[in-house]
Amino acid sequence: MRHCEHRSWEGVASGCSVRPARKPGDRPGDREPCLCHNGPLHPTGSRGATTVLYPARCLVRRGGVRVTPTTPFFQSRQAGVPDVPCPESRITMSHSWKLAALCVPLAQSVLADPSATQLEPVVVTATRTSEAAHTALAAVTVIDRTEIERRQAQSVPELLRGLSGVSVTRNGGPGHQTSVFLRGTESDHLVVLVDGVKIGSATSGGTSLEHLPVEQIERIEIVRGPRSSLYGSEAIGGVIQIFTRRGGGDWSPRLTLSGGSEHTAQIAAGLSGGGQNGWFDLGASFERSRGIDACAGRALPFAGCGVVQRDRDGYDNLGLTLRGGYRVSERLELEANLLHTEGQLDFDGSAFAGNSSRSEQQILGAKAILKPLEPWTLTLSAGQSWDNTRVFFDDPNTAGGERFVSRFATTRDSLSLQNDWRITEQQLATVGVDYREDRVSGTIDYSRDQRDALGVFGEYQAQVGAVDLTLSLRHDDYAELGGHGTGNVALGYLFDSGLQVSLAYGTAFKAPSFNDLYYPNFGNPDLQPERAQSWEVGINGALPLGAALDGRWEINLYQTEIDDLIGYDNQTWSAANIQRARLRGLEASTEATYGAWRLSTNLTLLDPENRSAGALSGKRLPRRAEQSLEIDLERQFDRWSFGGTLFANGRRYDDLANRDRLGGYALLDLRTEYRVTADWRVQVRLDNALDTDYQTAYLYNQLGRALYFTLRYQPGTH
Known part of the structure; x- marks a missing residue:
């Protein structure tokens, strides 16, 4: 710390x-x-x-x-x-x-x-x-704008794939539903923030990361491990925070043109600037892809492929961002942000479930940072996120050629007050209050469509010589669920050699979603929150490679136990707290540079054990690979750069009973970049160069070999 x-x-x-x-x-x-x-x-x-x-x-x-x-x-x-x-x-x-x-x-x-x-x-x-x-007492990964462009990624899930402790699955091609698992926890055991505003569906509990425009993102922080003591519900596996472009400095335009396989085309443009005390960034992007046939060729009831439709499932996405701020004085700073996306997606469905969707997502945020006294910083934040999804089915007998099927909408309002008090140069105390109200609407008649939560938290951070300490506590109160307390303690020691060792223990919880509580013929209003506790040991330091080499390494060992997991009870025909899980894992990562060479590796070993009573005891949790490895190597040659990334994933199962086995696979991605001038760059990327046939979700196809070209213009990037 x-x-x-x-x-x-x-x-x-x-x-x-x-x-x-x-x-x-x-x-x-x-x-x-x-x-x-x-x-x-x-x-x-x-x-x-x-x-x-x-x-x-x-x-x-x-x-x-x-x-x-x-x-x-x-x-x-x-x-x-x-x-x-x-x-x-x-x-x-x-x-x-x-x-x-x-x-x-x-x-x-x-x-x-x-x-x-x-x-x-x-x-x-x-x-x-x-x-x-590198001195934080938590497992943290940072992806910055330079890295996003270097990897030539086209979506947030692509950026997350291969990171230590992160597993990503996708139900088809571009724009299709994506699930992200941190340290083997459920995909809804994750808090996702955009510029400090919490996003995600209050009905399903999931987050549509696949729709966020990657061209408008400045950086991403991924924190692995329980963080409910700071963020409340859902932070069992960790927190992902996405920061949009901030701007500042001289006025600077930018333009990105991209195209390639599956008739994929993308255009993105933006303008940033500011004065001595202000800053702003305005960005827009549009993406279109003909896509691939999402389903793997046969229908299976309730598997997501209700019918077999021999067609391509295309995807369109429009993204707009605006962010700006002004430093009123040395003691007051104001900022506001907006992100809006609109997407249209085709999929293989049925007359009951639909086969196309139109989605909208919007995130609004504002904050004021006030420094009333030299050691005291007060931050007031307000935000709103909402998503609206409408589902249709192709029907030539209706006007417009499609029939409306359903609609789901979520609105989440939030307000936060945080006080940071620097007690001494080595001690920092934080006290804050979070308030959130969730509302749902649509074609489903929920017995309750609104709820609110109030969370009070405190944190103490200290450094005593080479010892770092972080302690945090939080209490969340829900009207229908009562109160729930969580905590986290971490202790670290920094040796003179630069080696840091840390120990951490934390508890976390997830409140049931609206679907869990109130969905007709499934919900159970008597459900209790899912509860977790986790232990972790971390070691990190500089690689002993000599003066010519620069590098770091990190190893984390952890165990997480989750109780009262919500599942379907065949006896009551409703949701119930009937499942348990134990997750053990090892994460190892390295990064090194030698002259114009750059190498990074990420290794994850995971034991995702289902510890529920009965026949499921000892089974592997679905859609979690037990081994994953990423190796990225790049070489710079003046104006040219050449790089490649190897992804390797072990086997996984797609069901609780472990009957549907998905085999392991390896993917090789290649890329190159040529800097034409100081302001213009040309990039070429070949994904899945070996044309590997694989699945991350049962019955859903993934992209084969794909080639993309990108032209970038941005002054002042030399």
């Missing part, structure tokens, strides 16, 4: 980035230099790349020094703005002579040597406060 001041919900927006961990010989109490910044930070991390610094407030702590300049500190050549010297500063502690020793050489190295600009990524999701990713 390494704290920085001027915390906001998105620490990389107006928070700090932290230099790598202490070197041998440094005193355990020494503090790393912190670089606070107004613009977006592109850090290096588990999936990161070269970092640049934007106009900034510089906060330095080492050996009793704390410096807070009142004018910008660095400006990046990559940002296309002129360099500025380290300014005169307001010294708030002694030893002011160290300012020159810290600021001037650091500025020179940042601007003269690109490799020197690689900073450790800062995350805010793990503790709801800014901290360095």
Whole structure:
């Protein structure tokens, strides 16, 4: 845990980035230099790349020094703005002579040597406060904008696939339903935030990550492990927070054109900018794909392929984003954001279930960050997310050639007040309140269509020498479910060599969804929340590769036990708390660079055991691969770069009884990029180069070999 001041919900927006961990010989109490910044930070991390610094407030702590300049500190050549010297500063502690020793050489190295600009990524999701990713007492992965473009990914699930502790399944081609499992927990045991606003369906409990426009995303933070003590219900497996582009600096347009296999075409455009105290980003994207036949050739009742339709299941998606903010003064900052998507999807269905859908999703957020006193930061956030899905069936006998089947809609309003109080330089206390109201509507007549929840939480973070401590507690109260308490404690030790060892224990829960409680002929209003407890051991450090190589490694071992899982009870013909599960796993990841070479690996070993009573005891939980491996290798040649990614997944089952076995598979993706000029780039990607035939969900086809071309324009990216 390494704290920085001027915390906001998105620490990389107006928070700090932290230099790598202490070197041998440094005193355990020494503090790393912190670089606070107004613009977006592109850090290096588990999936990161070269970092640049934007106009900034510089906060330095080492050996009793704390410096807070009142004018910008660095400006990046990559940002296309002129360099500025380290300014005169307001010294708030002694030893002011160290300012020159810290600021001037650091500025020179940042601007003269690109490799020197690689900073450790800062995350805010793990503790709801800014901290360095590699010293966080949680398993955290960061995907930044540079990494998104380097991987040439076309969707959020593509970015998540292959990460340590993450399993992704998809029911067909582009735009089809996608499920994400963190550490083997259920796909609805996951909190997903967009710019701090919680999203997802209150009816099914799932989240439509496949519809979020990847071209409008700045970075993604994935925190694995229980986080209900900070975020409440659903955070059993972890939290994924997605940040849209923030903008800032000089006005800068951007354009992306892409096309390829299955008649896929995409266009995205945007404009960002701002002044000395403001920032904004406006983006729009449209994607269309003819798709593939989603089903694998035969119908099976209730399997999702109600009928066999020998046709392609196409997909369209329109995405719009707007984000902006203004720093009113040194003590007040305001920000607002909007994300809107509209999609149309064809699938193999039936007259009862439909075979096409039209979906809308919108996320609105606003927040104010106030610093009434020097050690006190108050953040007030408000948000609303809603989704609306209409289902149709092709019918030539009706007007328009289709017949309406059903509609499902969810609205989630949220309000949060968070107080952060820096007790000392090594201690931070957080107290907050979250309020959420969920409403559902549609063609299904629920016996109850509204509920609210109130959560109160507190967190304490401290550093005592080489020891880091994080303690958090939370109480959530639901009108129909009563109160539920959760907690988390983590302890870490940072050795002089840079090796960090951490231990953590946490509890979490998930409140039943509207479908679980009130769906006709299935719901059970007497259901209790699903409960979990988890233990974890983590080790991370720098790879001992010598001065010519730069790299890090991380290993996490965990066990999670989940009780009162909700399933279908054949005796009562309704939902019931009748299932249990135990999840054991190992996650290992490495990243290394040597000159123009770059290598990263992610390994996951998972034992997802069903511990329910009866015939299911000892079976594997469905759709979780027991082994997965990702190896990514890339080489830079001046204007050219060439890379490849190998994905390997072990077997999995698609049903609770373990009768429908899905075999293991390996996929090879290849990519290249050519920088035509400083502002123009051409990219080519070959997915599934070996044309492997595989399934991640029973009876659903996946894309075969596919080739895509992309043209990117963005000034100031050289």
